[in-house]
Amino acid sequence: MIKHHQLDDMEVTSFHTAKKGNWCSGDAYYISSDDDYVICAVADGLGSGEEAMEASSAVIRCIEEHEDESVEELMARCNNVLLNTRGAVLTIIKLDIPSKEIVYSNIGNIGCIFYPPSGKLVRPIPSRGYMSGRRQKFKSQRIQYEKGTTFILYSDGLRFDPVFHAFMNGMPSTEKAMQQVIDSMTDQSDDTTILIGKVAPEN
């Protein structure tokens, strides 16, 4: 299912689908904003079906309840709520509007690429592993953004094709780019979540 999210400082189009034959998806995502931030997250529960959904939805609920906190704090909280679940992989990105920075933190296989309009793409380095409540440290990265910066955030149900770079650079809209990505997807055998965003499209 495709949805468009128009926020004050960003537009985001999401695509979310379950593995063929499953009634539920083990992926979950979150998009929200306030005066000085925009937050986006994608979680993929380990395994598939209901247990995977339980883990990823616990993470998203946790982010929803504490979205005003820092990305570092959110990662630690999400880890805690996953105790006694199958575990999940997670990426959170938060636009800090006053400082014009994107704060990125990740554990596990969720892809993320930023495309600044005036430069080369930025692919933050993902961390191996997953969250399941055991004590661990989460790294975060800060990336300067500018008006028109676009990004794609996706679970491992999407096999990234280099042709997507062309859709992401100079896109007319996030909806158009999403349509192009979906039209070129060949394999739909896993739960898939894709977020395509563009910063401050109205300014």
Ligand SMILES: [Mn+2]
């Ligand atoms: Mn997956």
